[in-house]
Each structure stands twice: as structure tokens, then as C-alpha cells.
Amino acid sequence: MCRSALRPTPDLRSLVLAGASLFALAPLVPSAPAQAQEATAPRRGVGNPPAEASVQLETLTVEGRAGPASPVASGVGARAIESPTGPVDGYVATRSATATKTNTPLIETPQSISVVGREQIDAQKAQTLTQATQYVAGVYSGTFGADSRVDYFTIRGFVASDYGIYRDGLQLLNYGFGTFKAETFGLERIEILRGPAAVLFGAGSPGGIINQITKRPPLDPFGYVEVGGGSFDQKYAAFDVGGPADESGHWFYRLTGFGRSGGTQVDGAPEDRGYIAPAFTYKPDGATKLTVLTSYQYDNTAVTANFLPYSGTVRRNLSGLYIPRSLNLGDAGFNTFRRQQAFAGYEFEHAFDETWTIRQNLRYSFSESFQNSDIGQLGYSNAAETRLARYQFLTSSKIGLFQVDNQAEARFFDGIFKHDLLIGLDYKNFQLHDNQGTNFAAGYAVPDISIINPTYGPATGRPSPYLVNADSFTQLGLYFQDQIKLTDRLTLVLGGRQDFADNRVVDKLTAGAGSNGRSDSAFTYRTALIYNYDFGLAPYVSYSTSFQPLLGTDINNQAFKPETGDQIEGGVKFEPPGAGYFLTLAGFDIHRQNVQTPVPNTFFSSQIGQVRSTGFEAQFTATLAEGLNAVAAYTVYGLTTEKSADPTTLGKVPVNIPENFASLFLDYTIPAGEWRGFGFGGGVRYVGRSYADTANTLRVPEYVLFDAQVHYNWDRWRLAVNATNIADRRFVSSCQSSFSCFYGDARRVVASLAYKW
Template sequence: MPSSPFARSAVLAAGVSIMVLALTGAGSAQERAVTLDTLSVEGSGAGNGTGVGNGRRAPETARGPVDGYVATRSATATKTDTPIIRTPQSISVVGADQIKAQGSQTLSEAVRYTPGIYANQFGPDTRLDWFLIRGFSATGTGLFRDGLQLFQTSFANFRVDPFGAERIELLRGPAATLFGGSPVGGLINIVSKRPTLEPLRYLELGGGSFDQRYAAFDLGGPVDESGHWFYRLTGRFQNGNAQVNFAPEDRYYIAPSFTYKPDGATTFTVLTSFQRDETGGAGQFLPYAGTVRNNASGFRIDRKLNASDPLIDRYTRNQANLGYEFEHHFDDVWTVRQNLRFSFLEVTDQRYIPFAYGNAAQTNLSRYGFLTTPRAGLFTVDNQAQARFNDGYFGHTLLMGVDYKRYSLSDNQASTFPVSSLNVLSPRYYQSSARPTPYLVMDQQLQQTGLYAQDQVALTERLTFLIGGRQDFVRSDVQDKLFGASTPSLNESAFTGRLGLIYNFDNGFAPYVTYGTSFNPTPGFDAAQKPFKSESGEQVEVGAKFQPVGWNSFFTVAAFDLERSNVPTPATALTGRQIGAVRSRGFEASATANLAEGLNLVASYTIYDLKNVKTDNADELGKVPVGIPETLASLWADYTIPLGDLKGFGFGGGVNYVGRSFADVANTLKVSEYVTFDASVHYDYVGWRAAVNILNVGDRRFVSSCSTDFSCFYGTQRKIVASVSYKW
């Protein structure tokens, strides 16, 4: 068989095409002339409401609510409102109903039951969400909101409150053909709550572990009697503590939005959000000896230990997003859209960080002081033109677009070395230190312009071929303001493409094959002060989706072979050189189903083989990159009694398994596998809902991962949250 992924994909695609055409017959031109009415039905911006009157819910659209757990449409993989069963790539959707049922309060918690993803790699970090998709990090460039990237680098990190999400969509595999720079493993797209056609009134109060208390509200509906203006106001305010001592975890989030529909063909929606986070104790860098295994004194460090100091430990973030979505249908063929957003954030992050033991008994942690105050601005705009037509032989959904991104970062980092040590058995706090000395003061600007085209071709009523290509132009500028060194600009261009083929049988079974390439602009610069070159990647994926006729369920399986190239390896990152390649081969399976009235189930399984296939260090060749588990499995079920005296009473439970990972590049230090359990109990009655959700019911002590032998991170402790809500 051909050795290159492209050749393997071409042979596989040709084989599937011949097989399917043989099954269906060539047919005449008239018989092959099909439409895409069942392939892509665009939803208007305001058509994402909670109902259409008479107790009926509006038909699902790619930007609207998911009815229960089982989503049927998405726009993340294609940028068109397409049935998931007709999309030749792996995608999972977590709707607002599932987020509520599982009591998810962070994005990481909301996606923990989907395949291919490992969230909270560094524990329940109060600063941001961390994601690994198919073994590769998607934290920096894999977070999208409403189809536009929330690009983040250095310590300038965006965070999205899941209460503001209508749905969370996880796309696995390359997405650069439509989105430009993005991780080869996949991305997460959060679809914001939008104005509703019908009046919406929702209030929620809750609290629980670590002195947490919160209030949330969700209001929306029409503004005028003519039906042209609609609004939504969503907010959540939280006060409490993190799971480590002396660390607050406060958040203030509000998201006003409105929609203007002058007629049935035009929709203009303004989406805004403002968020402030105040926390501390984030990034508890702890030693392998003392967390994964006992230290020299024979014990393990308390999970609640704050290895920093409340005197200086603080993290604040102010972030704002202001944007709009415009859509206009000229006729039955042509539709144009423009999505635009400006995002801004400023961060202050100050703490003490352990880096070694200071005595032979391994009871004292040597520490240094760290301070960073980054400010970042991000402007993104995506212009699209879509045509749905039939050429007499085949049906087409043709998408053409031009997008532009401009990211500006003012990065300031300082340190104090060393500061006072900390005794883990008898910690003394409120220890002052010298003022941190700057070691990095840098301004960076990244600009990316992309031109893309995609065609979803209905070759027959059942066989769909997807082809897309994109040309990107990237310019990166770095200005060293501390030493005043001259830094040359880096200009790059990259072409990425995607081919996909899917066949839909009448019984709901849909095998598919896809091949895609990606590139990803890499923040930072090398030892010569020259910006890093972009990473690249490619993937072959073969899978099948099954949506049984008459069932409210969705099942998927997928096998993939992907490679990420031009990666800084641990041996070269310190010297500012960029070489290396990592390959991930694996298998995923998932099930989302409403098995009976009131009974919902979500299950997933992931296994892959991750290896360094190119590196400048022979000791790393063939080894698994640190901190990445290669086996994941989960199961969640929830039941609400539909009839009788106990109608409305329900309960649920889940289990998550995470396989072992490694703490060093030589793969000699192992981080153990672990299993955690979740549970919930709830009662619904005439608009009221009372619920109790528990994460890590058994309070299992585990380490999420280690990135070195002195950078290990405890996982989530038992977390109980009770809530009462009313919807009218």
C-alpha cells in the first residue's frame, strides 16, 4: 500500500467510490441530478429560539438549541448548516441540556464525556481550560467562539463560561481548510446563546463545595410587536474558593445580545460578552516524588496545599468580546454572511512556583517568584458567500470566503530567584520577596489572511463528496523592548486542503473517508529573535456514523492516522530551534442516545498510539510525549421518571477512565491511570428544578499529568454543587 498519507487517502477514497457506485449503479444524467435540500438548510440568526408556540420546539439549526442530548446538525465542520450524518469528519456536540444535567461549570467539565479529548490536563486550573485532542494540545489555537478563533498565547488566555453556551462542538482532525491556523488534532467551537423568538425567563441560584455560591439568569424574547427586534441577556456571578487553600475563585460574566430582522431574508445579530475573573493558587507545580508516589519521608503532599503565598498570589483577568453576525439570502441560491468580532483581555498573574526540593527529606520546596501582565487584542472577520444549486448532474453547496485575523500582544514577564522555601508539613505564609526583575518585554503582532473554497457535492441522493482548499498568508512581527534587538518579520504562505466522501444508507448507516492537511502559526521566536515558523500536519480518517431510523440516537466510530510536523521538541525548545514530528494513530467510538422516555446516555472510548517520529535527541525517538494519556473511556446515564406520582424525579451517574501517561521524555516515570465517578439527583416540577451534582464522588486522589519530574498536577477533588432554578 502507498506509504504517504495522501496516497493512502487517494487509494482509500477511490476504493470507497468504486464500491458505492457499484452498489448504486451509474444511472442516467437525469437520475443523478439531485438537490441538496436534505444536505443543507440554512437557519436564520433569530431562528434559534426555544420554541415556535403551542409547546413545540423549533426545528434544530446549527446555531440553535439541541433538543435533549442528541444533536443532528452542525456548522463547525463545514461552515454550512449540515446534518452531522452527512458530514465526513468526526464531530461531537454537547448541548445546553447536557451541560445542565451534568452540572458542568467549566468548559473542561462540559466536554469530559466526549471522545478524543482530554481536558484539565493540568488539573482544575482556575485560570483557563486545557485541552488535548487526539494527543495534541488545542489550548492555544483550538478555542473558537461562534466560528471565530479566540487566539491565545503566552499567558494571555481567554476563558468561556459554559452557561453562555447554547452548544459546544468538538471537531476532531484538521480544520485549517476553513479556519486557517488551527491545531492538527482538532478544535472546540462554542456557539453562544442567541436572542429567542419566544419569551424566555430563567433564574438559578446555587452553591456548594469550597464555599461556592452563584446566581445566574437567562432572559430573552421579542422586543417589539412587529417581530423585527429580539434580545437576550445572560449572566452568571460566582464567589467562592478553589480546591487549594487561600485561593479565591470568583467570576462575573454577562452577555447582552440582540437580533434585528427587517425581513425574512436578512438577519443581523450583535453578540457581546464581558467577564472578570479573580482567583489564585493556579498552576500548583508539585514534584513527582510526593504526588505520584511517596517522597523520601514516606508521604504525599496534601492536595489542598497552596505552594504559592497568599501575600502575593493573585490572578485577575478582564476580557471583553464585541461582534456581530450578518446574513442575507438573495434568493434560493445565494446567501452571504459576515461574522466579525473584536476581543480584548488583560491579565495580572503573580505567584511563587516550586522548582525543586530544598532538603534530602523532601519536605521543603524551593521556589521562585513569577509575575506577568500581558495585554492582548484580537480582531477577526470572516466573509462568506454560499450558493446552493444543481448543475443538471449533481447538487452543490458551494462556499467561498475570505477571512482576516490580527492579533496583538504586549507581553511582560518577570521573576525573582529564589524566594523563601515552603515546608509542606508546616507551611509558613506571608513571606515577602524582592521585586521581580523583567526578563521578557515583548510586543508581538500576527496577521493572517485566508482565501478558501469548499464544495459539498451530492453525487447521488446518498453519496456526498466534499472538497475544499485554502491559501493563507501570514505575517509575524516581534519587537524586543527589553534589549532593543532588531527582529526581522516572518512572512509565510501555506495551502491546505480537505477531501471527504460519505455514503448514507437508508437505514441510517453512513461510512466515510476523509483526508486533510493543516498548518498552525506558532507564537514565539528562536534564539536569533526570529519568529517561529508555522507547524504543519496531515490526517487520514476512516469511520462510520449510524443514526437509526426512528431512534433518537447517534453512534460513531473512527480510525485515524495523523502527524504533526515542525514541532519544538523538549530538547530544542530551550535553544529556540524548531524541529521534530509526532504521529498519532488511534480509534474512537461514541454513543449518544435517548433510549426511552426520560432516559439519556452518553458513552465514549478513545485509544491511540502517540510517538515522536522525528527529533534531534535519539533518546526521545519512538517515545510518547510527556503528560498525554493514550486511553480514555467514559459513560454517563441520566433518567427522569416521566409518569406517576414521582414524575419529574430523576438521577444520573457517570464514570471516567483515564489511562497512564509519562512524566519524563525517556518514559521512565509513569503517572498512574485513574477512574472517577460522578452523580446527580434532580427534581422538576412546573418550571422549578432542584438538583445536586457531585464530581469525583469517591474523592479519588489522582494526578492529572506531569510535564516534568517537578511539574505534576493534582486532579479534581470531590465537588458538590446544589442548585435551584425557575423557568417561565
């Protein structure tokens, strides 16, 4: 039985004392359901409807969650109410539905969370999820460097790019070489929830999750087009149009598209993409809404995260040379990665009355990918360290992922306390067909390659499979959460979840191997307190547990045990009414059990035992003055291997992961005068050292990167030039071992021209 299943549940008497009775339901002050205000506050700026298009105003009260306004904003008067899935007005978000699955103000959420809105994504010209999260506390983006295939990141020191990526509240599983990758132009906001989220989602690492919110149909018509290009001969075009589809005001639509072609910092490696996303909303009345979200995406790229040795990347090799960042270890003819993915689903909501609202979120996700490439990861083949050994790797994967999340929310007053009660039942079914092969299995060798004068030729042969698996994973979860207003200022959050998971792997390569797997169940829970002062200060404390069933088998063909974890977090949030900024400070202590780690020189992982992460984060987001926006973040933590089958790793820091990083980003647009509309800004990113081996004898040094941008807005036009790593610093983002180090992004310059109507 997993550790989290043995933890005591909250005392029933405390629930009774808190007034969690469903027998005396009395509706609170009328309030909008969590999704009822979709597209009500479009941001001002290029690419969205005009600010006056559909802003709804509501007088703020002191009723807390009884109304959509936060109690700390009492006395401010009237202002736009932000939808938790709609646009962020500027950089400073005020609401989110990720941490609680309800429409809750961030200042009332007892957990550390950051929101990156569309305006910030555009200002930074973030073209990947990795780039969009580089100024977020707790998140180290780009763990494996300039990888054009998949977004990699850690949160609070733990890998979260496998089980921790979500889209519209539903998980996107990235297992093995079966992956999904989102087009950021199709996103309205990106929400980073730090700490365990298993009580509501049933999955995710204890470090946290990233939830990507798709653009939805707006209430008012608008249009937007953009063209651009820049480094590595990249060119792109995008469009975004939407609005009412009928005169009765019941149907709304949105169509978003993006296309790109060009290269990467690796010679001969393309980065081409096509993306199209139709969506529509049907609102027959004020209490019911159905939104259908679909998309299709095609990627054509290559392996750009070359697996290179420590000698020659972190430091000079024996010949006094560095391996060029532009070196292609494969060949343009067969260093290939292609993927097509499609999403189709809906979000349904109906409010029966002022108390009860039901929702159903459903999606089917499909991904099919193919890779054929030469890989390093074997070190040098000569004593002078001028030639790299290689092997050929081929994989084809096909994913089908069905998910449905059913929710019932009740907002009521039991005579003593106010409640926002959420009850849910969710289900996921993940099917993966996984085929992996190498030249080793086929019995032939791949020629080595010179780092000084590389020569290329056709593929030596066709890899033979060493693994042909059919993976099946299902999970059913029943959860509840109650946000209880003990006073007008003090909120208690209680939540619990029971999960049932089944993981099966069918070996289709080995005759008579049959299937292997396991079934697991666990109870997880969360309890938290937050107190909201009138002047915007909100201290909070929380304790939560996590449960993550793991897919697949280890090198011994044994099914993985589920990961479990627990965290205690304490912090303070500060959002003074009308000040235009939001500050979050958080301290945490996380224990994660059954942690996976790669087995050197294989494609398999093992479970090493327990890792602890203890640290501190600070996140500051602000509109400091008219036209001036700022984002600052700082993170420091200590990672320690506390239990392991390998005694040499005890007390050591896991590889790949820096434990200290900080960032600052500023953007200013002149609001008046002759230079009105002209803007400029930039950012600085610091990343501390990490380790390249489990014994912590090989260090990957710290680095500092600088970004900059200039832009000009006039009428409906916007011209911008963005540059990241403007000094073109050569740096290693991390090393997985002494044979597997990864170069980070080279300088990237993008010029863009946009028009809106």
C-alpha cells in the same frame, strides 16, 4: 516551504467531471440558509423557553442538502428542524455548522464531530469548558489538573488549547500568558471537531478544534434564574432572559449574567467571576438577519495548578509523604491571577434567492491579565523532601484580536450534480503586549516552603522583567468548499485554502534588539466521501492537511516555523431514523510536523520535529427511553516521536498525554406517576497512564473517577445536587517533567435551585 504547500492539488479534470460549473446554475429545491432558523427548536427543560414556544416543522424529503432535512430520515414524517447554532433537543444533536461552515446534518458530515448541548451541560453542572468535555471521545480535558485560570485539553493526543479554541466560528488565541476563558453558562452548545480544520479556519492543530456557540436571542419570551453553591464555600447566581423586543417581530434580545465567589481546593486561592452578555437580533424580513453578540467577563483567582515534583505526588517522597492537594505555594496576599475580557461582534446573513446567500461574521476580542505568584517547578530544597524550592513569577499581558470571515454560499444543480458551494475570505489581526519577570532577574531569592507546616509572609521583592515583547500576527485566507451530491446517497466534499501569515516580535527590553519574525504561505486541502444508507448507516473516508502559523520565538529568539500536518480518517456513523441515538466510530492516522515542546526549566519552547498519532474513537449519544439519556465514549491511540533534534526521544511518547481513556454518563428522570420529575444519574471516567519524562521511564498511573447527581423538577422549579469525583480520589492528571506534576480535581459538590418562566 512547508510540507503542505508541496502536496498536489485535486485534479482539475475530477472537478469538471463532478460538474463544478458555475455557468449553468439551476437552483435546487428551496432551502433555509444556514442561520435562518435560529432559536427554532428550544429544548424542553429548565433554563429555556417551553418546547412549544417556537418549534418549526417541515416535511422531510430525500433531497439531501437541497433541504434542511437529512435523507436518511425520509419517511419519518414531520419533526422539528434543529438550528446549527441553536438549542439541542435533549442530548442528541442532528446538525452542525462547525465542520463545513454550512447547515449540514451530522449524519452527512464526513468527519468525526461531537456536540454537547445545553441540557447535557446543565445535567452535569459543568462550570468550565474542561468539565463540559470530559465525556467526549478523543478529548483529554484538564491536562494541567485543577487550573482555575485556563482550560487545557488535548485532542487525538495533540495540544489544542492554544490554537484550537473557537467561539462562534472565530478563533480565540491563547498564547503564552495572554489567554481567554469562556463562561459555560453563556453557551448554547459546544462542538468538538476532530481532525484538521485548517481548510475552513486556517488554524488549529491537526487533532481538532473546539467551537463554543454563544446563546442567541430567541423568538419567544422566556426567563430563567438559578442560585447555587457547594464545595470550597462557592456561591453563585445566574439569570437568562430574552424574547421579542418589539411588536412588529423584527427585534429580539437576550441578556445573560453569571456571578460567582468562593474558593478552590487550594487553600486561600479564590475563584471569583462576573459575566454579562447582552445580545440582540434584527430581522427586517425573512431573508436578512443581523445578530450582535457582546460580553464582558472578570476573573479573580490564583495559581492552583501547582508545579510539584513526581516524588510526593505520583508516589510517596523519601519521607513517605504525599504533598497535600490543598497546599498553596504562594500566599493569599500575592498568589494572584486577574483577567478581564470582552467580546463585541456580529453575524450578518442575507439570502439573495434560493441559490445565493452571503454572510459576514466579525468580532473584536480583548483580554488583559495579571499574575503575581510563587511557583514550584524547582523540586525539593532538602534531602528529606519535606521542603519545596520556589521562585516568584510576575506577568502582565494585553491582547487585542480582530477577525472577520466573509462567506458566499451557493446551492445549485448543474444538470448532473447538486452542489453546496462555499467561498470565503477571512482575516485576523492579533496584537499581544507581553511582560514577564522573575526574582532571578531581580537578583533575590524566594524562601522555600514546608509541605508539612507551611508558613507564609509578604512577597520577598518585586520581580524584574526578563521578557518584554510586542507580538503581532496577521493572517489572510482564501478558501472554497464544494459538497457535491454525486448521487442521492453519495456525497463528495472538496475543499482548498491559500493562507498568507506574518508573525513579528519586537523585543522592547533589549536595547538594539529590534524585531524578529517571518512570513509564510501555504495551500491546504481536504477531500472526503460519505455514503448515506436509508436505514441510517453512513460510512465515510477523508484526507486533509493542516497549517498552523506559530506565534513568538524560541529560546534562541528565532521565530517558529509553522506547524503542518496531514490526516487520513475513516469511519462510520449510525443514526437509525426515529431511534433516538447517534453512534460514531472513527479510525485516524495523523502526522504533525514542527511540534512545539517545553524546554525544561525555562518558559520557552522548541520544535522537536514530527509526532505521529494513530488511533480509534467511539462516541455514543442517546435518548434510550423517555427521560433516559446516555453518553459513552472510548479513545485509544498511539503517540510516537518520529523526528527530533534529541535522538533520545525518537520512538518515545510525548509527556503529559494519556493514550487511552473511556467514559459513560447516564441520567434518568421519571416521566410519570407519583415520582414524576424525580431524577438521578452518574458517570464513570477512566484515564490511562501517561509519562512524566521524555525517556518514558517515569509513569503517571491510570485512574478511575465517579460522578453522580440527583434532581427534582416540579412545575417551573428544578432542584439538583451534583458531585464529581465523588470518592474524592487523589490523582495526578499529568506530569510535564519530574519537577512539574499536577493534581486533578478534588471532590466537588454543587447544589442548585432554578426557576423558569
